[in-house]
Amino acid sequence: MRVGMPHMGNLYIPFKALFQRLNVDYVMPPLTNQRTLSLGVRYSPEGMCIPFKLTLGNLIEAAELGADTLLMPAGSGICRLGYYAKTQEQILHDLGYNAEIVCLGVSQRKLFGLLEMIKRLSNDAPWSKIISAFRFGLAKLNALDRIERVVQKVRPVERVKGTANKLFAKAIEAIDQADDYNTLKRVQIGYIDQLNQVTKDSEAQPLVVGIIGEFYVLLEPFSNLDIEKELGKLGVEVRRTTFISEWTKFSLFLNPMGVNEKDRIHKAALPYLKRDIGGDGWESVGEKVLHAKEYDGLVHLAPFTCMPEIVAQNIMSSTKENIPVLTILCDEQIAKPGMLTRLEAFVDLLEYRRRVKNKHRQID
Amino acid sequence: MIKVGIPRALLYYQYYPMWKTFFEGLGAEVVVSPPTTQAILSSGSSRVVADTCLPVKVFCGHVLALVGECDYIFIPAIRSVKSKICNCSKFLGLPDMTKAVIPESPPILDIDIDINKGKHELYQAIYKLGRRFTWNPFKVRQASIAAWQAHLKYKQLMSNHGLTPSQAIERISNTTEVEPKTPSGNPTPNQATIAVIGHPYLLYDAHINYRLIHRLEQAHYKVLTPEMLTTEELELAITRLIGGAYWTYEEEMVGAGGHYLESGTDGVIGIMAFGCGPDSLMMDIVHRWAARLRTTPFMSLTLEEHTAEAGVVTRLEAFLDMIHRKKRRRLKLCV
Known part of the structure; x- marks a missing residue:
């Protein structure tokens, strides 16, 4: 049995650590790239969304490397995600790969489902070993996200553009290499220190833009054409509430205990959208309402043909809380120059609004 | 009031x-x-x-x-x-x-x-x-x-009566029994049948599908739709194709598609709307099933507001011609 899995941002690092500690035979397909996209697009039904196409591409590339057990998130929700695995398995079979897809039930059995699946993959390793490996994976995940948060702050104000990105790439590498808690901690502290010491423009007051929308396109830089880095280059500070470590923290541990971090967001959305519409649609509307005062603007990312986000987009434009929103639909047709032009225009608009606001303030 | x-x-x-x-x-x-x-x-x-x-x-x-x-x-x-x-x-x-x-x-x-x-x-x-x-x-x-x-x-x-929703609604609202316009009870033995699958809001909205059902009836085909099947038949087909339903209205697509592809109809037409999330996957499942069976011709039509009538008609004609030719060849073989 050789395990393979699709990519989503840096998610492969904690899984790699997990598999290594449990001696699972695994292959990591190459990081999502142009070939992945082409493969996915070629073999997907035409109306599918970009997360399906990219994960299918990942799975095909994993199968090419000899993986016969493929992990794929699934769950009964309202989004198409629950149907992905069924269809992708059929596509892989039709292509002649004899691979079995193991569903990672993300919505029903939560932590237990995940642990049981790991146990199955690890050939019945003892629970103590599974839990310690799982904890180590989580620690890597948390370290990654902590550093990324600092990177998001440094990017817009650094004097030499690109320094933070370079450091982040090195940090990812170092975290991937770390194989005990001490090293991990040292790496985390070390890189956060380095990031804080990057020479910054002390007078800059960067615009603050929130990034909201669908989970996968938010977290997979390939699918959103590195939008965060591009915004950073334009001198914009990016804020995002969606992180994989946040998701694991709440969805796996705290939600079953009755703590829901999204209650606040849902409450904000209530006057405009009364019910969960699947995916991240409810949250998109809620975040717009909630952050209208805090941020200068919002970038709403959604895969093309994403059902919940279309509903959200229709509703978002009519909320009382007013804040500029730029919706970017991600699919295989999206091109970087087009996106950059739209981002630049959007940032110009936000700067103009801020200038006008400051002027009013001075007059008052 | x-x-x-x-x-x-x-x-x-x-x-x-x-x-x-x-x-x-x-x-x-x-x-x-x-x-x-x-x-x-x-x-x-x-x-x-x-x-x-x-x-x-x-x-x-x-x-x-x-x-x-x-x-x-x-x-x-x-x-x-x-x-x-x-x-x-x-x-x-x-x-x-x-x-x-x-x-x-x-x-x-x-x-x-x-x-x-x-x-x-x-x-x-x-x-x-x-x-x-x-x-x-x-x-x-x-x-x-x-x-x-x-x-x-x-x-x-x-x-039971093989009526489409519009016919059934008409019948319910009129107190006097109105016979359906098309004799649906006993088709002539040689009449070819075409099954049209998809959601009722696409199938029976004659404006957005360019009177597809009417066109088929005019060409003397007997039209079968998902509503004419019983729930058991639909569920059985779904189990065969994918194990279990995921979407609420999956029967109309996967269930009906799976059933009609194997029930000896002369052709199956699937109708979906562009950008429909559930349909993009369900249509693919039916499509793959049809490709695997290789017995019944299958065509999928995607509708949106830019769909042109001429395009739909052309594809329909080509599909019907193919079915006609296939049927004639089979008859010859029997002789």
Whole structure:
């Protein structure tokens, strides 16, 4: 049995650590790239969304490397995600790969489902070993996200553009290499220190833009054409509430205990959208309402043909809380120059609004 | 008398007799928007963002057509009608979305239908809806029982007599028995049959599918639709194809497709709307199944507001020609 899995941002690092500690035979397909996209697009039904196409591409590339057990998130929700695995398995079979897809039930059995699946993959390793490996994976995940948060702050104000990105790439590498808690901690502290010491423009007051929308396109830089880095280059500070470590923290541990971090967001959305519409649609509307005062603007990312986000987009434009929103639909047709032009225009608009606001303030 | 408006779109085709009986039982008058026209479609699509799917655009157009014609508009949010099976986001967000994009619409009567929450919640929801019309809980109860009976009768009428929803609705609303226009009971032995699968709001909206069913009937084909099958037949087909349903209206697509592909029909046409989330996957499942079986020709038509009539007709003609040729060849072989 050789395990393979699709990519989503840096998610492969904690899984790699997990598999290594449990001696699972695994292959990591190459990081999502142009070939992945082409493969996915070629073999997907035409109306599918970009997360399906990219994960299918990942799975095909994993199968090419000899993986016969493929992990794929699934769950009964309202989004198409629950149907992905069924269809992708059929596509892989039709292509002649004899691979079995193991569903990672993300919505029903939560932590237990995940642990049981790991146990199955690890050939019945003892629970103590599974839990310690799982904890180590989580620690890597948390370290990654902590550093990324600092990177998001440094990017817009650094004097030499690109320094933070370079450091982040090195940090990812170092975290991937770390194989005990001490090293991990040292790496985390070390890189956060380095990031804080990057020479910054002390007078800059960067615009603050929130990034909201669908989970996968938010977290997979390939699918959103590195939008965060591009915004950073334009001198914009990016804020995002969606992180994989946040998701694991709440969805796996705290939600079953009755703590829901999204209650606040849902409450904000209530006057405009009364019910969960699947995916991240409810949250998109809620975040717009909630952050209208805090941020200068919002970038709403959604895969093309994403059902919940279309509903959200229709509703978002009519909320009382007013804040500029730029919706970017991600699919295989999206091109970087087009996106950059739209981002630049959007940032110009936000700067103009801020200038006008400051002027009013001075007059008052 | 309070007037309740029901847009002639989306779930109208599945539940209209039920809704009508319910509201009339509560002493309201039911107003239905006129059949889809180009004006309705254009007015609807001018309100929503471009990538909203065609049926929802049509729906918004129908709501606009009802503005000023009624006191309330009934838009249910149907989350689930079978345990653990969910509906598309657009059905769930429909009341809120309509309110957002059509601010001038009459007050919206929304009701959350979710079987997963248990029967009690469901009854509560129905009761809450009924209480807007009457203070008498027994009247609500009576109306909902009558509504359910009407729904069962409607479904039975379609599956037993092989009627399409429009024919069945016509029959229910006219007290005198009206025979269906096309003799559906006994087809001539050599008459070819074509199954058309897809959601009722695409199949029976003659404007958006360019009178597809009518065209097939004119070409002397017997048309079969998903409503003509029983629930058991549909569920059996779903189990065979993918193990279990995931979407609420999966029977109309995967169930009917799976059944008709193996039941000796001469051809199957699948209709889907561009950008439809559930359909993009379900159509693919049927497509793959057809490719694997290699017995029944299958064609999928994707509709959107840019679809041109000539394009649909050309593809239909080519498909029918192919079926005709195939049939002739088979007859020759028999001789």
